[in-house]
Amino acid sequence: MPEQIPWLTVLTFSPLVGILVLLFLPKANSRALRTAAILTTLVPLVVSLWLFAQYDPSAQAGGIFVEQTPWITAALNSEALNGVASYVYEFQYYLAADGLSLPLIVLAALVATMAAFASVHINKRWKAFYIWFLLLETGMLGVFMARDLVLFFLFFELTLISLFFLIGIWGLFNREKAANTFLIYNGLGSAIMLIAFVLLIVTAGFQSVPDGEAMRLVYSGNYETIMANLADPAAYVNIPDAQANGSNPFFMSEGMRWLVFILIFVAFAIKLPVLPFHTWMLRVHAEAPPSVVMIHSGVLLKMGAYGLLRFGVFLFPQQADDAAYVIALLGVANILYGAITAFVQNEFKLVLAYSSISHMGIVLLGIASLNQIGLQGAVFQLVSHGLISALLFLIVGSLYERTGTTDLRELGGLARALPFMSGVLLTAGMASLGLPGLSGFVGEFLAFLGLFDSMKGVTAIAAVGVILTAVYVLRSVLKITFGPMSERYAALNDARLIEAVPMIALLAFILLLGVYPSILTDSMQHGFDRLFEQLNSRVGG
Amino acid sequence: MEPVTVYSQYAWLIPVFPLVSFIVLTAFGRGMRSAGMLIGMLGSLAALVLSVLVLLERMTNGDSPEYNYSFDWITIGDFQLNAGYDVTNLSALMLFVVSVVAFLVNLYSAGYLKEDERITVFFGYVALFTFSMLGLVLSDNLLTLYMFWELVGVCSFLLVGFWYTKPEARAAAKKAFIVTRVGDVGLLIAVLLLFWYMPEHDLSFAAIENVFGQTGTIAQGITTLIAILIFVGAAGKSGQFPLHVWLPDAMEGPTPISALIHAATMVAAGVFLVARTYSIFEASQAAMDTVAYVGAFTALFAATIGLVQNDIKRILAYSTVSQLGYMMLALGVGSLSGGIFHLFTHAFFKALLFLGAGSVIHAVHTQNIHEMGGLGRQMKITAWTFGIGALALTGIPPFSGFWSKDAILAVALDKNPFLFAVGILTAFFTALYMARLYFLVFAGKSGAAGKAHESPAVMTIPLVVLAAFAALSGFVELPWAGMGRLGAWLTGEEAAHSGSGLVLVVSTAIGLLGIYLGWLIYVKGAIPRDFISSRAPWLVRLLERKYYIDELYHAVFTVGLRASGRALDAFDTYIVGGAVRLISGAAVWAGRAGTRMQNGQVQTYGLWTVIGLLALILAIAGRRFW
């Protein structure tokens, strides 16, 4: 492949090209629109899989794909410091994919394709739907790649807005309320995130670049700059005052770090969601169209965990280390609370929503471990849960289309009428409860294993969640598939080809990751190296 | 490579055969019937052949080095999790047991489930189970074992719930999965503990044996904790008290499954696990005692329940629980070979009993033993083979169960006379409930179920084969010096046999006494059947209700979980949701107040202007006094 093609840009913006194509298609022709959308989503999928295959974690510097160019430059005051220096804001178009991003990019592209298949159940305004859908895909791919705070923020907002319309127009009965709740809650999160980002840009984002005779004093959103500056005051380049009096006005104080860390934690905790910020998610799960929930539960929640890792833990390892116990306890609370509450829900979609809360708790445990095993477990769990919940909502969509309800009290015995779908549902449930051989087990096990090193008691309590997960998953899945079947379901048809294809594809990935997890863990081998350098230097010093 | 490991090298193929059957059956099985059965049988036959070859190889070269192959499953930084297989004498023996029973059950099912419309699905599940069980046996480390451990659990779940439209089957399947999962969490935590405490984070059984074989490497407390957690896992799978509740309910599954999974193989996995990690237990006396006492208690406890059950399969199920308790007792008093020996013989005679029961159920379409009777005349083969199985279970010489039970009791007498007494008492109850079962079903007048006829050959052949095993398999280890071949082969040293005639005589006498008593009650009628129930109805009631354990669990766990779920759900809706509504409500209220200020009337604006002016004046003037 030629090196000069900016693959990351192609990956991110190919859905936008698809939108252009869609604009020229007749708006009543749902089949053509769907086909175009599916074909469009295949482009990022193929590119991301290719990048994933190309990625060589052992070659640390060369192994990471980077695209970087100045983007927005705003001069503040050119006359500052007697004309020898000028203050500028500089934000870059800076995309990068490393061992942490790539699995999530592949996940996003894959789930998007599968959701495009599942959108067969959408029954109005197809054109607008697929346009928002593809915008959403661009947004989420961008989120996982952006390495400039402003760029990240823009992509993050793009997902919010497109999801708002996807829920608000194509959702179920209470769609508008759900969309509003979603937007307000996440808008709040974004606002908090923006405050944290601005604080970062004006402190740790500072650098001075020689520009001929004069100095350019740059406030940048460059992630690498911020990370280096946060880690080490000496990393600031050419601070004029610093040399003079030995102090660095841009180096963040301890209190400031805590403030920004907590802001970032809360911002992404809303997205993840962490108790008690989860109520918006329940509504989205219950009201949004299933294909959108596939993306939401499969990918968008993962943005919360990704952001937490990328901007919380990586930038502030010391704070994360000090807060590890709190994070772990929140994780346990998520696991148990989600599992116990899921047990009494009568609406299958709510069972799955609470199950997501429970599974995200495992991610928090992995993050709290702050060691190689646990963090890889957390990322593995992200990917695995993304696939599993996408699969589960795919089935929910197909079920709802047939039975007109997802209320557990009304369903039963569907294994007779829908043997294929029931089998897939049962397998997905098994994956969700962490059956070895399927992907859910690996993430769960690695997260527990990692955390067990530092917090044995907490992990042991969390392991009880494994039982509870089995309880609620079996209760709901068996209620749907097993038992006597109501007569009115006797005439239902099993999955059509367009429904079966994504089911089988997702199952295949779940199985592949469960049997051969190295395919994913190997790519993350050096994803956390810098974090450990900092943590180890702390322990050493 | 040494020539003696020819077949052991290829031992990994053994589980692959049934796996291939499973994949083929799942992918293309729709619409197949006899072809599907053939695929399932071929897979298990291939596994059987290779298992026999491996076993023969290990038998001829008993002390040759074990064959081990492992590879990195996950590598994370400096940590590695391996997967691999390990051919030891123990695993070779288990391979043989599993594949023999699996093959015979496959054969038998072809007759038993001939009418069932989902027969290929059944064979697929059985193949998947066979794969998982063989994989479990072959695993060379605890993590791989744990994975297969869960897989056999899920296969058991699927097969218990095979007749999924029945609500009882659904409930039983769910119960089986969840209760064993409780045990699995114990095992999971044990794996986590071992990972962080083992040198090099090595989870392989060989390393475990090395580390725990020498004292002092790992602290005593941790050793005990690990051992007990492993035992919790084993108790879950092997139906030991207090996690035994799922096993009797699991009888909702098709009878061949009860024979394969819930009698011969999977439930013995717990015993196998303890045997495989025996060095950990040996390093901790407390853990050994726990195993011994739990095992002994379970043996007696389940046997008493078995006395009053009326469902033929449930009696056998409680008998299984009881016999598994024996095996645990053997392991707990330090007799590895005794436990495995009993596992070996039990696999055959209990599978035989279940398949025989299946043959009876197939003929009379009821499971209630009071509705049967006089079947011995109509079903000769079944009656004879079942009788052999019953005698083996009861421990009457020269059948296999006698020798293995004797091996256990002899060691128990040596180590702990109390446990020996419990064992003997259990043996008496065993004889009694088996006599009751046998005489009620096969002797006497025809019952309510009416006429029956013998099952087809495809079902009786497995019975005969298993009967041969049940009769003869005990001779691999005899309690006299120089005759303990199995123990010597398994552990490298022959178990020290007291060889005392005492145990032999006592256990035989107790067995015969139980049978005689049963004969008196159920055939001769010399003792009225309601002898106990008329005098102590509460006792019978207690036993019939299985000591109210199920009710207790329901009250504590199910109701408790549901109540806490409701409470949390309410908390979620009213407290968390309420807080959210409160905040949004406050925002809405502020907005409303704002609109009310701007009602378009000049006078209101004027009023607010005045108020604002006053506020400004107050603020400015107030600053002076601040």
Place this chain on the structure above:
Amino acid sequence: MLPSYLTMAAILFCIGLYGALTKRNAVIVLISVELMLNAVNLNLVAFSKYGVVPSLTGQIFSLFTISVAAAEVAVGIAILIALFRARGTINVDEYDEMRR
């Protein structure tokens, strides 16, 4: 002497303000505005006589105010009549055009 004038003016102003803010009838509102203006006039005259630097400026100013107030009343009444013709009411509660 000054405080009594100022108190008188303040009372007058408050009565005017009260009337302007509460009366429904637009004519009365206009008259109330006149009261407030007159309170201001009173202040101007009082300060011009008893203030720190007594001068005629205040009195001249009050003449200005009176004439401007007269003009204002004329224009106000004219607008009011126009409004009355358009809406058929002089009730200020119904004059909520600003909301639309």
